[in-house]
Amino acid sequence: MQSEFAAKIFGDREDPHVRLQKLFDDFSTTMGAPPSARTWTADVLKKRQIDPKENPDQAVAALRQAYPRLTAKVARYLVDDARMR
Structure with missing residues (x-):
């Protein structure tokens, strides 16, 4: 597995x-x-009142700010998953 730092x-x-x-x-x-x-993502976006369908970039930034270990790719994956729900 590629390390988080390298990623x-x-x-x-x-x-x-x-x-x-x-x-x-x-x-x-x-x-x-x-x-x-999924539960964590929904909680973070709800607390920050961000709709991932309307503001996907803002949602990615909020997730990365809430959990700095997330890479941009993983945060985007979570937002895309939330947009489908």
Whole structure:
């Protein structure tokens, strides 16, 4: 697995689902983001009153600010997942 540091500098090449499983310690086999990551994303965006469908870039920034270990690719993956819900 590519380290978080290397991912932030050289670009994230890791599968977002795999990285999320490790970050959230949720190894469920669901499609898309793990349930704990989905719940966390929904909570963060609700608290900050951000609609991911209207402001996806603002949503990505809010998630990365709330959890700095997220790479841009993983945060975008979470926002895209939230936009489909």
